[in-house]
Amino acid sequence: MSHSDLHERIATVSRMAAFNNWLGLEIDEVSAGSVQLSLPWRSDFGQYAGFMHAGIQGALIDTACGFAAATLSGKVLASQYTVRCLRPAVGEHFRVVAQVVKPGRQQIFASAELYAIKDGVEKLVATGDALLVPQAE
Numbered sequence: 542m543s544h545s546d547l548h549e550r551i552a553t554v555s556r557m558a559a560f561n562n563w564l565g566l567e568i569d570e571v572s573a574g575s576v577q578l579s580l581p582w583r584s585d586f587g588q589y590a591g592f593m594h595a596g597i598q599g600a601l602i603d604t605a606c607g608f609a610a611a612t613l614s615g616k617v618l619a620s621q622y623t624v625r626c627l628r629p630a631v632g633e634h635f636r637v638v639a640q641v642v643k644p645g646r647q648q649i650f651a652s653a654e655l656y657a658i659k660d661g662v663e664k665l666v667a668t669g670d671a672l673l674v675p676q677a678e
Contacts, residue, residue, distance in 0.1 A: 547571045551608050561604065564597075568608075574641040576608040582633050593630035598655055598667045605639035606651035606671035613644050614675040620648070622671035630666040632657030642670070649673045 548571040555561045555568060570577040580601065588594040603622045610617045639653035655667040 544572055547573065547612050551576065551611060554608070554611065555604075560600070564600070566601075566604065569636075571608070571612060573612050574609060574644070575639065576605055576612065577636065577638045578605050578608070579637075580635045582635065590629070591631075593632075593635070593657070593666075595624065595626055598626060598630055599624040599669070601635065601637045601655055602639070602653045602667065602669035603671055605637040605653045606669070607673055609639040609641050609651045609653075610644075610649040610671075610673040610675075613641055614649060615678050616676040617649065617673040618676055620672050620674050622669060624667055624669040626667050628664065628666050630655070630657050632659040632664075632666075634658045635666075636663070646675065649675065 551571050552568050567579045569579050586593050586597045602624050603619055607617055636656045637653055639651055641651045643650040650672055652670040654665055656663045657666045
């Protein structure tokens with residue numbers, strides 16, 4: 542499948558998710574086993590101190606890992622995901638990059654890194670991984 546076909550397939554799946562539409566999630570790059578997504582900052586993503594809420598960070602990592610896995614297997618469901626918050630997520634824009642680490646027919650392991658961009662400087666703010674289960678089409 543070509544990069545543009547993969548991109549369109551992932552974009553179609555993303556548009557079907559009301560949560561992704563609410564987020565304003567942008568699909569920047571898609572290739573077999575990897576994706577890059579981005580998201581402009583909005584104040585309603587903040588927690589009490591104004592940083593991006595860890596729940597939003599987790600959603601970005603979960604979604605990116607799921608999309609990376611979906612490029613190889615079609616529909617997937619997360620059975621487990623982990624988020625490690627490394628520093629306060631403060632930025633004007635966020636970028637999450639995910640890649641499949643170990644593909645399989647029964648489970649797929651993927652990992653992701655979340656970056657915050659502020660004043661042109663990009664900082665790693667969180668990492669995570671997910672165990673995904675391929676679903677029948």
